[in-house]
Amino acid sequence: MRRYSAFAIAREAARFHTGWERAWRSPEPKKKYDVIIVGAGGHGLATAFYLGKNFGITNVAIIEKGWLGGGNTGRNTTIIRSNYLQDPSAAIYEKARSLYETMSQDLNYNVMFSPRGVMMLAQTQSEIRGYERTAHANALQGVTTEFIGPERVKELVPIINIDGPRYPVLGALWQARGGTGRHDAVAWGYARACSDMGMDIIQKTEVIGVRQEGGKVTGVDTTKGPIDCDKLGLVVAGNSGDLANMAGFRLPMESVALQALVSEPIKPCMDVVVMANTVHGYMSQSDKGEMVIGGGTDGFNNYTQRGSFHHVEETVRALVETFPIVSRLKMLRQWGGIVDVTGDRSPVIGKTPLGNCFINAGWGTGGFKAIPGGGWATAELIAKGEPGPLSAEFGMDRFIEGRFIDESVAAGVAH
Amino acid sequence: MLTLQCPYCGVDAEETELHAEGEAHLKRFGPGSSDDDFETYLFMRENPKGVHFERWRHSNGCGKFFHAARSTTTLEVFGTYSAQTYEPPQDIKDKITAKYPGWSWREFA
Numbered sequence: 001m002r003r004y005s006a007f008a009i010a011r012e013a014a015r016f017h018t019g020w021e022r023a024w025r026s027p028e029p030k031k032k033y034d035v036i037i038v039g040a041g042g043h044g045l046a047t048a049f050y051l052g053k054n055f056g057i058t059n060v061a062i063i064e065k066g067w068l069g070g071g072n073t074g075r076n077t078t079i080i081r082s083n084y085l086q087d088p089s090a091a092i093y094e095k096a097r098s099l100y101e102t103m104s105q106d107l108n109y110n111v112m113f114s115p116r117g118v119m120m121l122a123q124t125q126s127e128i129r130g131y132e133r134t135a136h137a138n139a140l141q142g143v144t145t146e147f148i149g150p151e152r153v154k155e156l157v158p159i160i161n162i163d164g165p166r167y168p169v170l171g172a173l174w175q176a177r178g179g180t181g182r183h184d185a186v187a188w189g190y191a192r193a194c195s196d197m198g199m200d201i202i203q204k205t206e207v208i209g210v211r212q213e214g215g216k217v218t219g220v221d222t223t224k225g226p227i228d229c230d231k232l233g234l235v236v237a238g239n240s241g242d243l244a245n246m247a248g249f250r251l252p253m254e255s256v257a258l259q260a261l262v263s264e265p266i267k268p269c270m271d272v273v274v275m276a277n278t279v280h281g282y283m284s285q286s287d288k289g290e291m292v293i294g295g296g297t298d299g300f301n302n303y304t305q306r307g308s309f310h311h312v313e314e315t316v317r318a319l320v321e322t323f324p325i326v327s328r329l330k331m332l333r334q335w336g337g338i339v340d341v342t343g344d345r346s347p348v349i350g351k352t353p354l355g356n357c358f359i360n361a362g363w364g365t366g367g368f369k370a371i372p373g374g375g376w377a378t379a380e381l382i383a384k385g386e387p388g389p390l391s392a393e394f395g396m397d398r399f400i401e402g403r404f405i406d407e408s409v410a411a412g413v414a415h
Numbered sequence: 416m417l418t419l420q421c422p423y424c425g426v427d428a429e430e431t432e433l434h435a436e437g438e439a440h441l442k443r444f445g446p447g448s449s450d451d452d453f454e455t456y457l458f459m460r461e462n463p464k465g466v467h468f469e470r471w472r473h474s475n476g477c478g479k480f481f482h483a484a485r486s487t488t489t490l491e492v493f494g495t496y497s498a499q500t501y502e503p504p505q506d507i508k509d510k511i512t513a514k515y516p517g518w519s520w521r522e523f524a
Contacts, residue, residue: 241462252458254437255487299435300417301487303464308416310431343458400454 001196003108023188024195029202032228033061035382036220037235038207038243040064042073042183042368043360044235045190045201046375047382052197054376055383060199061229063222065206069187072237075305075337076368077260077294079273079284081118081178083145085134086405088393089346090141095390096373100181103372109189111181112287116272118178119156121322122147123167123278131173138175145175159269159325166321167279180273180284180292186371210247216355217247232357233382238303238338240361249353252399253340253362257307258297261315261334265289269325279318283326291326293319297339297365307336339364346405349377350387350395358382359396422495424477436470439482440501440521464488466511466518468503471495484511 002008002021012019035051037044040062051057062068080100082093099106100113122128131147138145150162153172162169191201202224209221210232219228234243238255265288275282275294282294295315298308312334320327342348342362347370349360360378363370373390380388387395393405417430426432438460444452461467467487472480482500484493484507493514494507502523511518518524 239464241460242464245463250455250459251462252454252460254460254462300469300485301462301467302490303487304490308430310416340462399458400450 001192004110023192024201026203027200029061029063029200029205029222029224029227032219033200034059034229035231035233036060036227036229037062037233038220039071039234039236039239040068040187040191040201040203041071041235041237042069042187042190042371043237043363043374043378044233045069045187045194046371047233047235047360047378048194048199049190050376050379051383052194052199054379057383058197058199060194061227062194062199062201063205063207063220063227064201064203067203068191068201069184072337072339072367073187073371074184075260075335076183077282077284077292078180078183078368079118079178079275079282079294080113080181080369081175081273082143082369083118083120083134083138083173083175083178084407085137086346086407087141088405089407090138090143092373092377092390092394093370094141094143095376096370097178099372099376103181103186103189107189107193109185109192111185111189113179113181115177115179117156117174117176118273119153119275120173121153121169121274121276121278122171122173123164123169123276125170127278128170131171134173143175144177145173148172148174156272157270157274159323160274161322161324164321167276169322178273183368186368190375207243207246210243210354210357212248212354217357230356231382233360233378234352234357235360235378237361237363237367238340240340240359244352244359247352247354247357251340251348251359251361252396253342253348254301255303255338255340256297256300257302257305257336258339258365259295259307259311259315259334259336261293261295261312262286262332263291263293263326263329264332266291266329274322276318276322279322281315281318281322283319283323290332291329297341303338305336305338339367341365343399344404345407347374347394348396349374349381349391350397351381352396356385417490417492419471419483419492419495421473421476421479422481422497423479424473426473426476428473428476432473432475434472434474436472436480439468439470461521463520466493466515466520468520468523470498
C-alpha cells in the first residue's frame with residue numbers, strides 16, 4: 001500500500017495523477033478462511049481491522065451483499081459522542097471516541113474527525129434532572145461532560161432560540177470532545193487497511209445460508225458458492241434478524257427505519273452538534289455547509305430503507321421552532337436506513353447459540369459513533385472465543401438474566 | 416404512508432392515526448414460568464424479512480387493538496383482523512399464500 005501524504009499529492013500532481021492505486025482489492029473468494037465477517041459496514045470492517053492489528057489474524061474475508069459502507073455506515077448523521085449513562089456503555093463508546101481521535105493517523109486515511117462538541121438540549125424539568133444525572137455519572141466514568149446553562153448554550157450556538165414558546169432551552173449536556181466524522185471515509189479507511197493486511201473484501205456477494213455441523217459453524221453459502229470458515233462474525237445491523245434466522249436462532253431485536261435529511265448548503269452558522277430530544281430533532285453543519293438533520297424511527301418492522309413521511313415533518317417542525325433561521329431552507333436529500341433495536345437500546349456483542357458464531361448487532365439508532373470500539377471488542381471476542389472487558393456486559397444472556405444496560409434515555413430517539 | 420383498515424370501526428386509518436404495538440400472537444408468560452419462556456415472551460422477536468403479523472392500536476380513533484398482516488420488504492398489507500384470536504384467519508393466510516407460496520411465520524404457514 002502506497003502511503004497517502006502531502007508528498008504523494010505533489011508526486012502525483014507532477015505526473016498527472018497516473019500513479020494512484022486502487023484503495024482496496026476486489027478478489028474472488030478463496031475456498032476457506034480462518035474468519036469470515038458478514039457485513040462490510042463500519043463495524044464489520046473495524047472488526048476485521050482489529051483482528052489483524054491486535055491479534056495477527058489476517059486470513060479473513062469480509063462478505064458484503066451490496067457495496068462496502070453502503071448501509072447504515074453511509075446513511076447516518078456522523079455524530080460521535082460518549083455521554084451515556086451506564087458504565088458498560090460509557091466504556092465502549094468512550095473507547096470508540098478516543099480511537100476516532102487518532103484514526104486518521106492509524107489508518108493513513110483522513111476520516112475528518114472534528115471534535116466540535118455535542119450539545120444535548122434540556123427543554124423540560126425532567127430532562128434537566130436526567131442530564132445532570134448523566135453528567136455526574138460521566139464524571140465518575142472519566143468521560144468529560146458538563147451540564148451548562150442557557151446563557152452558555154446561546155453563546156455556543158447563537159442561532160438557537162432559547163425562549164421557544166413551547167420548549168424553552170433550560171440548559172444542555174455538553175460534551176466538548178464529541179463531534180462528527182466523515183462516515184464514508186471511516187469505512188474506506190478501514191477497508192484500505194484491511195485489504196493491505198491481505199484480507200479479502202468480497203462485495204456484491206450475498207450470504208444465503210449458514211452451514212453448520214454438530215452445533216458449530218463450518219461456513220456460509222453465498223451467491224458465489226460455499227465458503228468455509230473456522231469462525232463466523234455476523235455484523236449486519238438491520239439484517240441481523242435475517243442472518244440469525246439462517247443460522248437457526250432468534251435475536252432480542254427488531255428492525256425499523258430511521259430517517260435523516262440534509263438541506264441545501266449555506267454559509268457556516270453552527271459549529272457544534274445540537275440534539276433536541278424532547279422535540280425529536282438534531283442538527284449539525286457539514287463541511288460543505290449542508291445542515292445534516294436526524295429524524296425519528298418508525299414504530300413498525302421495516303426492511304425497505306424508506307421511512308414514513310410524517311417523521312420528516314415532525315423533525316423539521318421541531319427544528320424550525322428551535323432554530324428559526326432554518327425555516328426558509330430547502331431540503332436537498334432525505335433517506336432512511338434500517339436499524340436493529342434491542343429492548344434496552346444497548347447493542348449485543350457476544351456468542352450466539354451456534355458454536356464459533358459471534359454477533360455484533362443491535363446498535364439501533366447509534367452505531368456510527370461506536371464503530372472503532374465495537375470493532376475492537378468484537379475482534380477480541382472472535383480471536384479469543386470469549387468476550388473481553390469491553391464486551392463482557394453486552395452478551396445476549398443479559399436478557400435472560402435481567403441484567404439490562406438501559407440506555408433508553410441516552411439513546412431513545414436522537415443520535 | 417401506511418394505511419390500515421381498522422376491523423372494528425371500519426375506518427381506513429393512516430399511520431398517524433395508529434400506534435404500532437409490536438409482534439402479534441405472543442404467548443404471554445407470567446410469574447412462575449421458566450426463565451426461557453419469560454425471556455422469549457419479553458424480548459425474543461421474529462423480525463422477519465417478508466411476511467409479518469403485528470398488533471396495532473387505532474389510538475387516535477376508536478382506540479381498539481387489532482392485528483395486521485404485512486410484508487416488511489414491500490410494505491404491502493395483506494389484511495387486518497380482530498385482536499380476539501390466537502391465529503390469523505384463513506382468508507388472510509390464503510391471500511399471502513397466493514402471493515408468497517411456501518411462506519411461514521412461527522407456527523403458521
